[in-house]
Amino acid sequence: MLTGITALGIFAEHQPIYASHNIPTFPMNGKRPAVKGFTKAGSDLSHQWSLDFPEAEALAFMSGARTKIMPIDIDSPDEDLRRDTEKRYGPTPIMVRTPSGGTHLWYLHNGESRQIRPDPSVPVDILGTGGLVIAPPSMGTKGRYQFIRGGLADLHKLRPAANLDQQARQLIQQGGRNKALLDYLRNQARHADDLETLIDVAQTFADQHLDRTSGHAFTDAEIRNVAKSVHDWTQRKIGEGQYFVGTGRYFMEGHDKLNQVMALGPYACALFLRLKVRAGGLKSFQIANDMRHDMPDGVWPLRKMQDARKALTDAGIIKEKHRASSFYGTTVYEWA
Structure with a gap:
């Protein structure tokens, strides 16, 4: 029997494969990067991490100009929504299934910025510049990320997504740059373990979106001050019991209806x-039957899902905004 040989984890095994396609990757700990400086990782640092984290079971990369990949993230198992999304943005040779049943459609990056829920009523994100992308065959807590159409060998076939506003290196005007950086960091703070990580994220955003030759670029001190302001604000909100959830733009400020909801039963x-976490800050949202596959206590029977949704509607907690259509796939709801 051979001794002294340890089986490589998914990251160490697949890091050189992604590197051969000029995609620097980094190890993940759940849905969080296991390292700092990941936003600027190159091939050498990526290789070193594969030696430092031989047992990591997940890897990720940053979307944008370096990797030339721009995924569209569909956070729903609804196949009608997936088909309509691909019809809207164009066909792609590479499709990834996420452990929760969602889909990543890979396109060629064409200068797009990161956009979280550009249409608030549809659970679709544009993972443009600065988006963190967990890569197949990473293992998540609920299962594996896997290619269900194409793979790395098809990267040369990628084309830009259609019907997206082109924002390649869009310059932020002097009067709005502080607010732009502040808003961006507030949306990113939930991914940063500490202040230094958030500063790194801020510097990357400044490099990619500010013209440093214009005389209006941020200094390192300004970047640090803005990042510290957001970090302190976030920690204060958490300390006040306002939990940082959903898209990062919403804080659950108490449960004024929780007693009423508890009387409706456990489902x-x-x-x-679950809706508060996933859609608490949205004006409208979907509650597809397939959401029953994404519950913390396992898959629900279809009837239990339907009864729970009806109970919330009958109690006036949520209400229908409009019925199912060819684009939305399912009925769209809003908070009552």
């Missing part, structure tokens, strides 16, 4: 809390 209560 209605669980669905309510």
Whole structure:
């Protein structure tokens, strides 16, 4: 029997494969990067991490100009929504299934910025510049990320997504640059473990979106001050019991309806809390039947899902905004 040989984890095994396609990757710890400086990782640092983290079971990369990949993230198992999204943005040779049943459609990066829920009623994100992308065959807590159409060998076939505003290196005007950086960091703070990581994220954003030759670029001190302001603000909100959830733009400020919901039974209560995390800050949202596959206590029977949704509607917690259509796929709801 051979001794002294340890099986490589997914990151160490697949890092050189992605590197051969000029995609520097980094190890993940769950849905968080296991290292700092990942936003600027090159091939040498990526290789070193593969030696430092031989047992990591997940890897990720940054979308944007370096990797030339721009995924569109569909955070729903709804196949009608997937088909409509691909119809809207154009066909792609590479498709990834996420452990929760969602889909990543890979396109050629064409200068797009990162956009979280550009249409608030549809669970679709544009992972443009600065988007963190967990890569197949990473193992998540609920299962594996896997290519279900194409793979790395098809990267040369990628084309830009259609019907997207082109924002390649868009210059932020002097009067709005502080607010732009502040808003961006507030949306990124949930991914940063500490202040130094958030500063690194801020510097990357400044490099990619500010013209440093214009005389209006941020200094390192200004970047640090803005990042510290956002970090302190975030920690204060958490300390006040306002939990940082969902898209990063919403804080759950108390549960004024929780007692009412608890009286509706455990399934209605669980669905309510799940909706608060996933859609608490949205004006409208979907509650597809397939959401029953993404519950913390396992897959729900279809009837339990339907009954829980009806209970919340009948109690006036949520209400229908409009019925199912060819684009939305399912009925769209809003908070009552």
